[in-house]
Amino acid sequence: AQSVSQHNHHVILSEAASLELGCNYSYGGTVNLFWYVQYPGQHLQLLLKYFSGDPLVKGIKGFEAEFIKSKFSFNLRKPSVQWSDTAEYFCAVNANTNAGKSTFGDGTTLTVKP
Amino acid sequence: DAGVTQSPTHLIKTRGQQVTLRCSPKSGHDTVSWYQQALGQGPQFIFQYYEEEERQRGNFPDRFSGHQFPNYSSELNVNALLLGDSALYLCASSAGTGISGAFFGQGTRLTVV
Numbered sequence: 001a002q003s004v005s006q007h008n009h010h011v012i013l014s015e016a017a018s019l020e021l022g023c024n025y026s027y028g029g030t031v032n033l034f035w036y037v038q039y040p041g042q043h044l045q046l047l048l049k050y051f052s053g054d055p056l057v058k059g060i061k062g063f064e065a066e067f068i069k070s071k072f073s074f075n076l077r078k079p080s081v082q083w084s085d086t087a088e089y090f091c092a093v094n095a096n097t098n099a100g101k102s103t104f105g106d107g108t109t110l111t112v113k114p
Numbered sequence: 115d116a117g118v119t120q121s122p123t124h125l126i127k128t129r130g131q132q133v134t135l136r137c138s139p140k141s142g143h144d145t146v147s148w149y150q151q152a153l154g155q156g157p158q159f160i161f162q163y164y165e166e167e168e169r170q171r172g173n174f175p176d177r178f179s180g181h182q183f184p185n186y187s188s189e190l191n192v193n194a195l196l197l198g199d200s201a202l203y204l205c206a207s208s209a210g211t212g213i214s215g216a217f218f219g220q221g222t223r224l225t226v227v
Contacts, residue, residue, distance in 0.1 A: 004156070036218075042220075043117075043118075043218045043219060043220045043221070044204070044206075046215040046216070046217075049215050090156050092156075101147075101159045101162065101170045101172065102147075102157075102216070103159065104149075104156030104158070105156050106154070106155050106156045
C-alpha cells in the first residue's frame, strides 16, 4: 500500500525567506507525484507534477520540486516566499498501475508573515 | 468554463440516515473520484468512476456507494451514517486515468449529529 508523509504540520516564514517542504512516500514501484495547494477559502489546486524524465520539475508561481528516487522523496521548494503563498500544501502520489487512486499526505500549513 | 461543482456545500444529518452528494466534473473530463477529508488530515480516496463504472476503490465500507451518469456527473451515497462520517467530501475530475492530476471541487461539508 502507498503512504505519504509530510514532515512539518505548520511552517511559519517571513516574506522573502526560502521554503522547503518535505514529502516522503512509501511505494516500491513506479509512481507519479504531485503537490497540491489550497489557499484560504479555495479548493485544492494542482501546483506541479512529476511523471518521468527530469527529476526537477517546475510549477506555477515559482515553485519547484525535486524527485529523489533513492530517498523516496519529493520536496517542494521556493527561493523566496510571498505573503500570498500562505496556504495548505499537500503532497500526493499515485502508482502507474493504479493511476486513479491518489494517496495524500496530511498537509503542511504555511504561514508567511509580511 | 465551469470547474468542478459540488452540491450541497453544507449538510447536517442524523446518525443512521442516508445522504447523497453530487458532483459535476469540469468540462471535458470523464472521470470522477471521491475523497473524504477529515479535519487536520489529507484527503482519503473513496472510489473512482469512469464510463459509469466503479474503477478503483479505497478502504471504505460498502455503506459508501456511488454512481456516474452518462453526462459524467456523479453521486456519492452514504448509508447508515455514523458520527465518524463527519468530514469534507471532495470530488475530483480528470480526463482518463487521472495520471496528470485532478481538478477538485470546493467540497461538501457533512456533519452527522
